[in-house]
Amino acid sequence: MPMIFPDNTPSISDQTSWQPTIWLLWLLSALFLFVWLAPYFHSFEKIAAFLTLHNILETLSVAFAALIFVTGCQSNIGARSLNIMLISCAFLAVALLDFGHSMSCPGMPLFVTPAGPSKAIAFWLAARFISALSLLLAIALKWKTLTFSYSRNLVFLFFVAYAVVAYWLILLHPQSLPKTYLSGTGFTTFKIIAEYAITLMLIAATILILLFIGNRHTDNDYSRNLFKAAAIMVLSELSFVVYSNPSDIFTLLGHCYKILAFYFLYKAVYSASVKSPHEKLQTLQNRGEIEMELAQITLSSIGDAIVTTNYDGTILFLNRIAESLTGWSQDEAEGKPLNEVLHLVNQMTRKPLINPAFLAVRDNKTVIDEPNNHSLLISRANKEHAIEYTASPICNAEGYVLGSVLVFHNISEKFQLMEQISWQAGHDTLTHLPNRTLLSDRISQAIAHASRQQHLLLVCFMDLDGFKAVNDLHGHELGDKLLIEVARRLINVVRSNDTVSRLGGDEFVLLLNEVNTMDEVDILITRVLEEMARPYQIAQQTLKISASIGMTVFPFDSSDTDTLLRHADQAMYQAKQKGRNRFHLFDASMDLQVQEHHQLLSRLEQAVSNKELLLHYQPKINLKTSKVMGMEGLIRWQHPEQGLLEPLDFLHLAEDSNLIVDIGNLVLHEALSQIAEWHAAGHDWVISVNIAARQLKQHDFINNLQTILAQHPGAPASMLELEILESSALADLEHVRNIILTCQKMGISVSLDDFGSGYSSLAYLRHLPVNTLKIDQLFVRDMLDDEEDCALVDGILQMARVFKREVVAEGMETAAHGALLLKLGCTVAQGYGIARPMPAAEVADWAAQFKPDPRWQNYPAALVGWGHIATETNKVQAELLLYKV
Ligand code: C2E
Ligand code: MG
Ligand code: MG
Numbered sequence: 074m075p076m077i078f079p080d081n082t083p084s085i086s087d088q089t090s091w092q093p094t095i096w097l098l099w100l101l102s103a104l105f106l107f108v109w110l111a112p113y114f115h116s117f118e119k120i121a122a123f124l125t126l127h128n129i130l131e132t133l134s135v136a137f138a139a140l141i142f143v144t145g146c147q148s149n150i151g152a153r154s155l156n157i158m159l160i161s162c163a164f165l166a167v168a169l170l171d172f173g174h175s176m177s178c179p180g181m182p183l184f185v186t187p188a189g190p191s192k193a194i195a196f197w198l199a200a201r202f203i204s205a206l207s208l209l210l211a212i213a214l215k216w217k218t219l220t221f222s223y224s225r226n227l228v229f230l231f232f233v234a235y236a237v238v239a240y241w242l243i244l245l246h247p248q249s250l251p252k253t254y255l256s257g258t259g260f261t262t263f264k265i266i267a268e269y270a271i272t273l274m275l276i277a278a279t280i281l282i283l284l285f286i287g288n289r290h291t292d293n294d295y296s297r298n299l300f301k302a303a304a305i306m307v308l309s310e311l312s313f314v315v316y317s318n319p320s321d322i323f324t325l326l327g328h329c330y331k332i333l334a335f336y337f338l339y340k341a342v343y344s345a346s347v348k349s350p351h352e353k354l355q356t357l358q359n360r361g362e363i364e365m366e367l368a369q370i371t372l373s374s375i376g377d378a379i380v381t382t383n384y385d386g387t388i389l390f391l392n393r394i395a396e397s398l399t400g401w402s403q404d405e406a407e408g409k410p411l412n413e414v415l416h417l418v419n420q421m422t423r424k425p426l427i428n429p430a431f432l433a434v435r436d437n438k439t440v441i442d443e444p445n446n447h448s449l450l451i452s453r454a455n456k457e458h459a460i461e462y463t464a465s466p467i468c469n470a471e472g473y474v475l476g477s478v479l480v481f482h483n484i485s486e487k488f489q490l491m492e493q494i495s496w497q498a499g500h501d502t503l504t505h506l507p508n509r510t511l512l513s514d515r516i517s518q519a520i521a522h523a524s525r526q527q528h529l530l531l532v533c534f535m536d537l538d539g540f541k542a543v544n545d546l547h548g549h550e551l552g553d554k555l556l557i558e559v560a561r562r563l564i565n566v567v568r569s570n571d572t573v574s575r576l577g578g579d580e581f582v583l584l585l586n587e588v589n590t591m592d593e594v595d596i597l598i599t600r601v602l603e604e605m606a607r608p609y610q611i612a613q614q615t616l617k618i619s620a621s622i623g624m625t626v627f628p629f630d631s632s633d634t635d636t637l638l639r640h641a642d643q644a645m646y647q648a649k650q651k652g653r654n655r656f657h658l659f660d661a662s663m664d665l666q667v668q669e670h671h672q673l674l675s676r677l678e679q680a681v682s683n684k685e686l687l688l689h690y691q692p693k694i695n696l697k698t699s700k701v702m703g704m705e706g707l708i709r710w711q712h713p714e715q716g717l718l719e720p721l722d723f724l725h726l727a728e729d730s731n732l733i734v735d736i737g738n739l740v741l742h743e744a745l746s747q748i749a750e751w752h753a754a755g756h757d758w759v760i761s762v763n764i765a766a767r768q769l770k771q772h773d774f775i776n777n778l779q780t781i782l783a784q785h786p787g788a789p790a791s792m793l794e795l796e797i798l799e800s801s802a803l804a805d806l807e808h809v810r811n812i813i814l815t816c817q818k819m820g821i822s823v824s825l826d827d828f829g830s831g832y833s834s835l836a837y838l839r840h841l842p843v844n845t846l847k848i849d850q851l852f853v854r855d856m857l858d859d860e861e862d863c864a865l866v867d868g869i870l871q872m873a874r875v876f877k878r879e880v881v882a883e884g885m886e887t888a889a890h891g892a893l894l895l896k897l898g899c900t901v902a903q904g905y906g907i908a909r910p911m912p913a914a915e916v917a918d919w920a921a922q923f924k925p926d927p928r929w930q931n932y933p934a935a936l937v938g939w940g941h942i943a944t945e946t947n948k949v950q951a952e953l954l955l956y957k958v
Contacts, residue, residue, distance in 0.1 A: 090297065091297060094297050094300065094301055097301065098301065098304050098305070101305060101308055101330065101333075102308060104326075105308050105311065105312065105326065105330075108323070108326055109315055109323075123324075123325075124178060124179075124180045124181070126325065127175070127178055127324075127328065128175055130328040130329070130331075130332060131171055131172075131174065131175035131328070132175065133332050134171055134328070134332050135168045135171045135172050135175070137332060137335035137336055137338075137339050138164040138165070138167040138168035138171060138335055139164075139165070139168045140339050141160065141161055141164040141335065141338055141339045141342050142161045142162065142164045142165040142168060143161075144339060144342050144343050144346060144347060145157045145158065145160055145161025145162075145164075145342040145345075145346050146158065146161040146165070146229065148346040148347045148350070153218070153219055153225060153346065154216055154217060154218050154345070155214065155217040155218070155228065156211040156212075156214060156216055156217065157211070157342060157345055157346050158219060158229070159207045159211045159228060160207050160208065160211045160338065160341075160342055161342055161346075162207075162228050162229045162232040162233075163203050163204060163206070163207030163208075163232050164204065164207070164335075164338070165229075165232055165233065165236070166200070166232040166233065166235050166236040166239075167200045167203060167204045169236040169240070170196050170197075170199045170200035170203070170236055170239055170240075171196070171197075171200050173239075173240060173243065173244075174196035174197045174200060176188070177192040177193040177195075177196055177243075178193045179193070184244075185244040185245075186244055186247070190253075190254040190256075191247065191250075191252065191253055191254045192243060192247065194253040194254055194260075194264060195239075195243045195247070195253060196243055198253065198264070198268075198271075199235075199236075199239040199243070201268075201310065202267070202271055203232070203235055204306070205271045205274040205275050205278065205306070205310075206274065207232075208274075208275065208278045208299075208302075208303055208306070208338075209274050209275075209277060209278045212278050212281045212282050212285060212299070212303075213278075213281055251263045253267075265314065268310060268313050268314045269314060271310055272307060272310040272314060275303055275307045275310055276307050279300065279303040279307060282299055282300045282303055283300065294340070294341070294344035294348065294349070295341050295344045295345040295349065296341075297341075298337045298338070298340040298341035299337075299338070299341040301337040302334045302335070302337040302338035302341060303334075305330050305331075305333050305334035305337065306331065306334040308330045309328075309334055310327070311327075312324070312326045312327030312330060313327045369390075372390070372392045373392045373393050375392060375394070377480050377481065377482045378391075378392065378394040378395035378398050378399075378460075378480070378481050378482060378483075379391070379392040379394070379395055379478065379480050380392075380395050380399075380411070380414075380415060380430070380478070380479045380481075381467065381476060381477065381478045381479075382411050382430050382434075382476050382477050382478075382479070383475065383476040384474060384475060384476050386411040386412070386428070386430060386431055386434070387408055387409070387410060387411070388406045388407055388408065388409050388410075388411055388414055389407065389476065390403065390407070391403045391406050391414075394482075395481075398450060398452060398458055398460070398481075398483060399414050399415060399450070399452055399453060400452040400453030400454050400456070401414045401453055411428055411430055411431070411479075412428055414453075415430075415450065415479070416450065416451040417448055417449065417450055417451075417460075418449050418451060419446065419447050419448070420448070420449040420459060421447050426446065426448060428464075428479075429442070429462055429463075429464035430464045430477040430478075430479045432464065433464040433465055433466045433477045433479075434466055434474050437466050437474050438466065439463060439464065439465040439466075440463070440465075441462075441463050442460075442461045442462045442463065442481075447459070448460050448461070448462060450481070457485075458483045458485050459483070459484050459485045459487075460481045460482065461484045462479060462480065462481035462482075463479075463480050463481070464478070464479045465477065465478050465480075498510060499511035501574075501575040503553055503556060503557065504559075504560035504575050505560070506560050506564075506573050506574050506575045506581075507572060507573075507574040507575075508574065508575065509574070509576050509577075511574070512572065512574040512576070512582055512584070513634050513635075515572045515574075515584055516532065516584060516637060516638070517634055519572075519584055520627055520634070523586070523587075523627055523628070524632075526587065528586070528587045528589065529588040529589065529591075529594075529626055529627070529628075530584070530585070530586060530626070530627040530628075531583070531584070531585035531594055531624055531626055531627075532582065532583075532584060532624065532625050532626075532627070532637045532638060532640075532641045533582065533583040533584075533585065533598065533601075533622050533623070533624045533641060533656070534580070534581075534582055534622065534623045534638065534641035534642045534644065534645040535563075535580070535581040535582065535601070535605075535620050535621070535622045535623075535645065536580050536620065536645050537559065537579035537605070537618050537619070537620050538618060538619040538620060538621055538649070538653040538654060539617070539618045539619065540552065540555070540556075540578075540618055541579075543616055543618060547614060547616075551611060551614065551616075554611045554612065555609060555616060555618070556575070558609055558611060559579075559605065560573065560575060562604045562605065562607075563581060563583065563604070565604075566597075566601050566604045567583060567597070567601070568585075568586075570586050570587065571583060571584060571585050571586055572584035572586075582638065582641070588626075591626075594624070594626075598622055598624065598656045601620070601622065602619070602620060602622065602654060602655070602656065605618065605619055605620035606618070606619040606620070606654060619653060619654035620654065621645055621648040621649045621653050621654065621655060621656070621657075622645060622648060622655075622657070623640075623642060623643065623644025623645025623646065623647065623648055623656070623657050623658075623659060624656060624657070624658050624659065625637055625640040625641045625644060625658070625659035626658070626659075630659060630661075640659040641659060643659060643667060644657045644658060644659035644660075645657070670726065673723070673726050674732065677710075677723055677726050677727055677732060680712070681732065681736060681739060685710055685711050685713070686709070686710055686711075686736065686740075687708075687709055687711060687743065687912075688706040688707065688708060688709070688740060688743045688744060688747070688762075688913065689706075689707050689708075689709050689910035689911055689912055689913075690704035690705065690706055690707070690747075690760070690910060690912075690913055690916050691704060691705045691908060691909065691910040691911070692704050692758075692903065692907060692908050692916075692919070692920070692923075693705065693761075693881055693901055693902070693903045694901065694902060694907045694923075695900050695901055696891055696894060696895050696899075696900050696901070696902055696925075697895065697900050699923070699924070699925030701758060701920050701923065702901055703758045703759035703760060703761060703794065704758050704759075704760050704761070704916065705760075705763075705796070705903060705910075706740060706743070706744045706761065706762045706763075707720065708720050708724065708736070708740060708763075709910075710722070710723050724736075728765065728766075729767075731767075733765045733767050733768060734765075734767060734768045734771060737764060737765055737768040738777065738781065740762050741762060741778070741781045742781060742784070742785070744760045744762045744793065745781065745782065745784075745785035745788040745793065746785060746788070747760060747913055748785070748787075748788035748789070748792040748793060749785055749786075749787030749788040751916075751917075752787065752788065752789065752792060753787060754917070756920070757792070758792070759792050759793070760793060760794065761793075761794035761795070761824060762793070762794070762795060762796065763796045763798075763826065764795050764797055764801075765801075766798060766801030766804065769797060769801055769808075769812065770805065774812060775812065775815050775816075778816070778819075778821075779819070782819070789820070790819050790821050791820040791821070791822070793821050793822075794821065794822045794823065794824055794845070795816060795821060795822075795823045795824070796823075796825075796826040796847065797809065797813075797823060797824070797826060797843070798825075798826050798827055799825050799827055799829075799830060802825060802841055803837060806837065806841070809841065810840055810841060810842070813841060813842055813843055814842060817842070817844070822844040822845065823844055823845075824844060824845035824847050824879075824881065825841065825843045825845070825846050825847065826847045827850075827883075828846040828847055828848055828849060828869065829848055829849040829852050829865060829869055830849040830851065838872070838876060839876070844878065844879055845878060845879040845880065846869060846873050846878050846879070846880050846881070847880075847881045847882075847883050847903075848866055848869050848870075848880060848881070848882045848883060848899075849884075850884025851884070852865050852866050852869075853866060853882045853883060853884040853885060853890060853894070854884040854886055854890070856890070856893060857889055857890065857893060863897075866882070866894075866897060866899070867897050870897055870898050874898075879901065880899055880900075880901065881901045881903055882894050882901070882902040882903070882904075883903050884903075884904050885902040885904030885905075885906040885907060886904050886905045886906050887906045888906060888928040888929045889929075890902075890904065890906055891906055891907075891926065891928075891929030892928065892929045894929075895929060908923075
């Protein structure tokens, strides 16, 4: 049980406060001794009118005893202590018994029974005993608080019962009590022993007080007065022990001491039950006020806004930040309903929010703002602040909700920043259109919507035609402006519920919702194309571009965002291929082709690693001498199921991927191994290999070539020839020129394959220092029938002579072709008319048995003087002559 007054523990060493007490007791003891020992005072053995004096003194002591009872028992300070209750209730009994004593003194009228010394002494002893006992108990027992009123009532009833029993015995059954006075002999031994016993009890009480100072009660005043009271009571009792006559000086002194003791006891009880609690309360109140002031200062210094309300939401307090955010001062807001001062709405819906303070009070728990609340505080001046809040109930010690405290802070800046970040995550910063991330979301939503509403949903992939040229010609700045204008036009042309998005570069996606018929689509997309093709006026430049659009329609096509976008993209490529500035609707079979393509490609990859690719060799012959000049290595795929496949069946699959580079390297290794083998066998056949455009573009082409060469030391570089397609050489003239020169330095010769098909001008040829031109087989094959082709072949041959380049004619299918080639001055040829491409293993045998066809060898002489203009005639004549041979 906690002490009520836990501080200021007193001690006897607290010299200053105890000194007067000690002095007083010395004085009173000295007085007692003086009266006792001085013979003079013994002459006052019988004081005149003692009864009246006695009555006055007893009345005073009854009054003090009653005061002790009332003060101790009726002070209503919290839970009273057992110790004070013992004293105060005992003194009610003392008051009653002393009254009985006063009424029983000889000379007093009838008080139920006649007055007499025995009756008076009985009342006296009963009163003294209970007072001494109560003091002893109050001091000896630990300080204990009586929380419940019934325990206090018990104490009260005990002492009342004591008084009642004493009265009952003394008035109605005096004979049952021991004798205390005998007329003639005076006081009985019992009486004297009783007085001594009471004196001893009081002495014990006095000693205990000194022992327990600060232990039983922390109030110094209480201990001091209690000590004085007990000590003076001892003196009082001693006076009654030494007296000889009921009306002598000792009786008078004893009564005076008793009154004085009661007075100090009253002060002790008053101090413990009135003065001390009051001072304590005063201290607490002062401390409370200071704490309140501190709390106010603290609340005002906090960076967050704070509003407190009472239980029904009436505002009690606003700190400075809350004042500035709400626009209400403390004085204006105090007593106003919370909703009037704190106007909260949802930022998105603008709907009023339930004030969190009410929720905190209602549910008796802390309410924390959630990000999706988007709480917005609208101030008195209609200023809006995005806020984040916490509302908590204010509860008393018993847990009852008294009100609420709402803490909030302005997050407008943070909110704007967050909005900006989230906007950037979903938008293209140049055109401010939704980007791919946001578009994916929109497509998902649109799919769900279209499914519910049973509408068509169109995903259109748009790519600008000619945008790259604008960028290259006018720079990126203008290109950006053009994209912004394109975006603006797109937004204007589509409907408000459609989405225009930019994926990057010049790629846009239109998401057209709620379409009912394909006719609608037609009209809408045609309008978009027209808008895109309308000239643009940007930075004093008039620009013309157009757009190609690929479309796919949900629900005819997949319900998956990525697939829809991919399909629209494929359809856009179709539109481009068909000639741009048009739209194309995705069709599923096209998708199948793409899938098939992927499958074939991975099968080809597998073929490379399974070593299913090999080279066949087609000889090149000097028509005049019939010497085998070399071989062209041509790739074949020995397919396990489909047999031998030719390059046209599979090579295109790899052309757009790096697989073509891997294949090229494989061919180089294969050819070099073959060169080494044939070279060792004494065949000086130059082997040519075809280099794909993509491989030629590799920045490490030369390094790679050198590495491969180094791995085949038996193959002289001069035996290797690279065939570069005329078209790929023209694509990056400078790069290819450097490659040619470097290869030639390494001893590798280079030929321009399919020459004539790329229409290279003389100027280009001058920059491409190739060793050989391989005339495109299309011209050679058709030269017998086509006058122009014949003229072309003739032209190429003359050009080669001027530029001092070797020439190989491809596609020499027949002896007639050979005859005409010789006639035109072309000596080296390759074609079915000589030999078809064959496996390496067959080459040596073929070469050993190869004999030149006498028809083309004899033919030139027979043709002397023939022009080659009249092709038809040439052909017929050549044929006739050949048959004659
Ligand atoms: P190309 O380099 O122009 O090769 C000549 C093609 O003409 C070969 O076809 C050959 O069989 C064919 N040919 C030869 N003489 C005649 C003839 O008298 N009449 C007809 N109609 N055709 C004749 P092939 O082997 O199917 O190769 C086709 C093309 O594939 C080659 O044309 C070349 O561009 C490419 N190619 C072949 N092998 C490779 C290779 O290893 N790598 C790369 N990148 N391309 C290769
Ligand atoms: Mg070739
Ligand atoms: Mg060719």
